[in-house]
Amino acid sequence: MNKYRGKSFVLIAAAFVTATLYMQCSPKMAPTVSSLPNTTPQADLSKGLKDYFKNDFFVGVAVGSRSIRTDSALIIREFNSVTAENDMKVGVIHPTENTYNWKNADDIVAFAERHKINIRGHNLLWHQQNAEWMLVGPDGKQASKELVLKRLKEHIFTVMNRYKGKIYCWDVVNEAIDDSQDPAVMYRKTKWLEIFNGPEFIDAAFRFAHEADPKAKLYYNEFNSEREVKREKIFKLIKRLKADGVPIDGVGFQAHWSLDYPTVTQLRTALDQIVSLGLEVQITELDVTIHPRPLGAPAPTTPPVDAGFTPDLEARQVAKYKEIFDILRAYKKNIKAVTFWNVSDRGSWLDSRGGGSAGDAKPATPMILKAYPLLFDVNGQRKKAYWAVVNN
Numbered sequence: 001m002n003k004y005r006g007k008s009f010v011l012i013a014a015a016f017v018t019a020t021l022y023m024q025c026s027p028k029m030a031p032t033v034s035s036l037p038n039t040t041p042q043a044d045l046s047k048g049l050k051d052y053f054k055n056d057f058f059v060g061v062a063v064g065s066r067s068i069r070t071d072s073a074l075i076i077r078e079f080n081s082v083t084a085e086n087d088m089k090v091g092v093i094h095p096t097e098n099t100y101n102w103k104n105a106d107d108i109v110a111f112a113e114r115h116k117i118n119i120r121g122h123n124l125l126w127h128q129q130n131a132e133w134m135l136v137g138p139d140g141k142q143a144s145k146e147l148v149l150k151r152l153k154e155h156i157f158t159v160m161n162r163y164k165g166k167i168y169c170w171d172v173v174n175e176a177i178d179d180s181q182d183p184a185v186m187y188r189k190t191k192w193l194e195i196f197n198g199p200e201f202i203d204a205a206f207r208f209a210h211e212a213d214p215k216a217k218l219y220y221n222e223f224n225s226e227r228e229v230k231r232e233k234i235f236k237l238i239k240r241l242k243a244d245g246v247p248i249d250g251v252g253f254q255a256h257w258s259l260d261y262p263t264v265t266q267l268r269t270a271l272d273q274i275v276s277l278g279l280e281v282q283i284t285e286l287d288v289t290i291h292p293r294p295l296g297a298p299a300p301t302t303p304p305v306d307a308g309f310t311p312d313l314e315a316r317q318v319a320k321y322k323e324i325f326d327i328l329r330a331y332k333k334n335i336k337a338v339t340f341w342n343v344s345d346r347g348s349w350l351d352s353r354g355g356g357s358a359g360d361a362k363p364a365t366p367m368i369l370k371a372y373p374l375l376f377d378v379n380g381q382r383k384k385a386y387w388a389v390v391n392n
Contacts, residue, residue, distance in 0.1 A: 037322045037388035048078035049375075052390040056332040058118055060339035062285065065104040068111045071343045074380055081118040081337050083284070084108050085349075088122055089129040094155055097133055102162070109166055120284070120339065121163065121170035123221060124156050125205045127190035128175075131155070135191050145195055152201070153208045160212040169217035169336075171252055171284065172209045173202050177222055177233045186233055199237070203246050210247035217336075221252035221284055226262035226270040235273045242277055250280030250336070256350075257324070258292030259316045267327055275334045283328065285341040287373035288320055288385075289350050309345075309372045314384060321375070321385040329392065344376035345383075 049059040060081030068075065068082075075082070086092050087104040094100055112119045134151045137143040143151075160170070176192075176199070178185045187193050192201045202220075209218050220238060224230050234251070241248050251274045262270075274281055290313045291304075307313075328335055342348045350371035375386040 037318045037384075038391035039318060039384040039387045040391065041382070041387055042390065046077070049386075049390065050078060050080035052392075053338075056329060057335050058337035058339075060118070060120065060337055061343055062122075062339065062341045063108060063111075063343070065107050067343055068108060071380065072111070074343060074376065076115050076117075079117065081120060081339060082108065082112050083120040083122045083339055085122075085342070086129065088159070089126060090124070090131045090134070090155065091129040093159065094131050095133075096131075097151070100158070105163075109163060113166065118337075119163075119167045120282075120337070121160075121167040121216075122284075123171040123174040124159065124209060125152065125172065125192070125201070126174040127188065127192060135195060142191070142195060145200075148192075148195055148201070149204055152205060156205065156208040157212045160209060160216065164213050165215075167216065169219060169249070169282075170209060171221035172205050172218045172248075174221045175223065176202055176220075177230060177237060179224055179230060181229050183229050183232065186236070202237070203241065203244065206241070206246045206248055217249040217280070218247060219250045219252045219280075219282060219284075220248060221254060223254040223256055223285075225251070225253045226266040228266070231266075231270050231273065238274065238277060238279065242279075248279065250274075250282060252282045252284035254285040254341075255283045255287070256285060256341070257288050257320070259288065259290060259313070259320050260292060264323065264327065267324070271327075271331050271334070275331070281331070281335045283335065283338040286324075286338060287341050287348060287350060287371070288317055288324070289371040289373045290317060291369060291371055304369065306369055309370075309377075313372075317372070318385045318388045322388040325389045325392075340374055342374060344378065344380045345370065345372045345374050346378045346380065348373050 053059050058081040059079055060083060061075060061079045062083045062085040063071075063075065064085050064087060084105055087101075087108060092101065093105055109119060111117075134155070135143050135148060137147060160167075176188055176190075178188045187199055193199070195201075206218055209216065220234075220241075222230075222234055225234055238248065238251060253270070271281060290309065328338060348371050350373055351368055353371075375383055375389065377383050
């Protein structure tokens, strides 16, 4: 063999080995889709999502007091984490200053404890489903910043102390970032922002939560976290919180996604940014609607024709779910839980939004268009997407 050809062969081989090792060590370089989706059902139907992903992350579901009765068998078989869909939100659990509605939240916590299921708390501060009384002063006008802080602290301490040692993590602040494509507009315009004239309420909520339960993991939770402009706003907020010593453990990606969003690059870039700050990630509200609308498109004025869950849409959803979970597996060291928002296609919150996702404008007139966004069909049976996800 020619000595120069021999040296070239050695150099090429060394480069190949180095590249291979790098790809194995970096989730950014791991292949996105390892193969075509395998939708063949597994033989052991007693296993659930929690079993298939037991070495990766918790697999959870959003529940209500009704679903823990009607879907209890499915929840127990499939999931090892639950989130109260609505029953722990501020306006629901604390509708007036001296009134707490504990029953539904208590029922969910008791159900989870009976079946040794982990519990996520959702949420402690949000501009929607809000306790409006918290922002109104004794004179009926807008409350002072000092009064609002006092009420917020009392609320957080009361709720977190009730479930201390039972709820392992909380979405502390929900959706405080502006959703527009204007990079100069950082925060969502709400009464909270108006009263504080800045993001001080975000910092305060995290500090109160940590003081109330130092062992609980604390998350900032947001939708459209993967869109470039909003992603940078979120990164800027979280980076500042870290720099200011605000106790935050992770970021929740709501993951109200669609057949064409997010792209592989969008999702990986968003994950990489949060991971680079040394924080955990949770996918907190996952669903994949079959009725996406272009970014910024107006809400429909009349219901579109509903063709149903066609074979083509099913195939696209299968491929998207596999793509998503291939990426999540690659980041399993950083992702602590993946939670689906609702149990099955029988009832998704997206149906009443005309099938659209979280970032879409809500129709002025409510319209029902089934979104078919989950891994279980309208009868609670596993869909092809389910098997594509677990057949790694």
